[in-house]
Amino acid sequence: MHLIAQLGHLTIETANLPVAAQEAQDMLGFRISMRDMDRVSLTSNRRRAEITYIAAACPAVRSIGLEAVSVDAVKEAHRRALSAGFEILSMEPTVRGTEAGFVFQGPSGHAFEVHSAVPRDQLPDYMTLGVRPARLDHVSITVRNVAETRDMLSEILGMKLSDTADDETFLFMRAADGYHHTIAVVQGEPGLHHYSLEARDVGDLFRICDQLSHFNRPLVWGPGHHGANAQSYFTYYRDGDGCIVEHSYGMTKIANESIYRPQVWPAKPGPGEDWLNLWGVPPTDMFGSPGLPLSDCWQRARVA
Ligand SMILES: [Fe+2]
Numbered sequence: 001m002h003l004i005a006q007l008g009h010l011t012i013e014t015a016n017l018p019v020a021a022q023e024a025q026d027m028l029g030f031r032i033s034m035r036d037m038d039r040v041s042l043t044s045n046r047r048r049a050e051i052t053y054i055a056a057a058c059p060a061v062r063s064i065g066l067e068a069v070s071v072d073a074v075k076e077a078h079r080r081a082l083s084a085g086f087e088i089l090s091m092e093p094t095v096r097g098t099e100a101g102f103v104f105q106g107p108s109g110h111a112f113e114v115h116s117a118v119p120r121d122q123l124p125d126y127m128t129l130g131v132r133p134a135r136l137d138h139v140s141i142t143v144r145n146v147a148e149t150r151d152m153l154s155e156i157l158g159m160k161l162s163d164t165a166d167d168e169t170f171l172f173m174r175a176a177d178g179y180h181h182t183i184a185v186v187q188g189e190p191g192l193h194h195y196s197l198e199a200r201d202v203g204d205l206f207r208i209c210d211q212l213s214h215f216n217r218p219l220v221w222g223p224g225h226h227g228a229n230a231q232s233y234f235t236y237y238r239d240g241d242g243c244i245v246e247h248s249y250g251m252t253k254i255a256n257e258s259i260y261r262p263q264v265w266p267a268k269p270g271p272g273e274d275w276l277n278l279w280g281v282p283p284t285d286m287f288g289s290p291g292l293p294l295s296d297c298w299q300r301a302r303v304a
Contacts, residue, residue: 002176003073003158007136007183008065008115009049009095010195013056013295014241020053023240027211028197029130033122034096041095044197046120049095050136051195059241060295061192063094063103063111064139064183066157067118069176074100077114080156089298095119107152108143108190109294114157131207133197137248138181140196142188142290146171149185159183162254163228165267172230178253180230193291194236194244202249205235212237220244220286227275228265229254236287243292 014020021040024030030042033049041049054062068074081104082088093101093115101115126132143149146168153159153173162180164171172181186193199205205223212219222235232251238244254260265275274280 001158002160003068003077004066004114004175004182005069005117006067006175006177006179007138008067008113009052009063009098009118010065010136010139011052011054011062011094011113012192012241012243012292013058013060013062013297014053015057015059016240017053017055019240023215024051024053024130026129027131027208027215027217028245029128029132031123031126031128043122044133045135046122046124047135048097048119048122052094056295056297059243059292060297061110061243061292062295062297063113064141064192065094065113065115066175066182068100068114068116071100071116074102074114074116077157078102078104081114084152084156086152086156089301097121103298105298106143107145107148108141110141110143110190111295111298131204131211131247132200133204133247134200135198136195137179137198137251138183138196140184140186140193140246142186142191142193144187144190146185146187153183153185160257161262162260163230163263163265166264167267169267172228174254178255178257180228180232180252180254189290189293191291191293192243194246196246196248198251199247199249202233205233205247205249208235208237208247218286221277221281221283224277224279224281227278229263238286241292242290244287 034041041052090103162172170186175182
């Protein structure tokens with residue numbers, strides 16, 4: 001049974017809060033929904049917050065939100081996390097006005113926040129210089145042991161496997177909204193490799209490429225067309241904090257879970273097997289390098 005509806009609220013620590021917030025508005029097309037001395041929350045739709053930047057000494061990912069299907073689903077996830085021995089880091093939701101939420105530490109050290117629906121009380125439309133996305137749609141995390149994280153996402157949170165690489169170095173997990181993946185899990189030093197924004201139009205992928213030049217940010221991969229069962233069009237660039245940001249359009253929705261079967265794809269595609277990019281250009285070295293490390297704020301809170 002799915003406990004998670006879709007990706008939730010993402011919290012990122014940044015070494016330069018004003019620059020990160022300005023770029024999120026002027027390039028990515030977010031608007032600020034809440035602001036304090038040391039943090040800025042942004043949204044691109046009715047949700048009160050999709051991303052929050054927090055001022056810190058170094059860039060890092062503080063927590064990855066997963067929006068549960070109900071308050072009862074939050075409680076069930078909490079019960080399962082406790083009984084499986086995962087450490088509970090907080091019993092508070094990170095977005096004001098959210099009814100329920102807790103944060104726990106996953107197998108590779110990521111802080112996952114399971115929260116009920118973030119309030120939908122923001123302007124549905126607004127003016128922006130940037131390329132306004134529909135929503136934050138997925139994250140790609142790097143972990144030491146891919147199978148361990150897959151099992152946690154499945155057993156604690158009820159997420160489903162959509163596709164996997166033949167050597168199990170990466171795989172894709174989906175939530176109740178049916179999109180092919182809400183979390184991609186990739187073997188590597190633990191961190192956040194990228195987050196993805198769902199574009200409102202395929203042409204927005206080209207508009208964002210034009211925007212990048214004004215911010216002196218090069219593309220790190222794309223435009224291209226992912227294969228497997230995701231079938232989304234993509235661009236990727238690296239932001240000022242080193243996090244890779246994807247723009248994605250057209251990801252497949254799995255309409256009928258009862259007949260869907262995950263497929264196994266070659267991690268090192270041979271000739272004619274190139275499913276990572278159906279247009280044939282493989283990932284660049286820049287794409288393969290790490291994104292954001294994990295925040296040490298939870299560790300510091302423990303010590304204090
Ligand atoms: Fe992605």
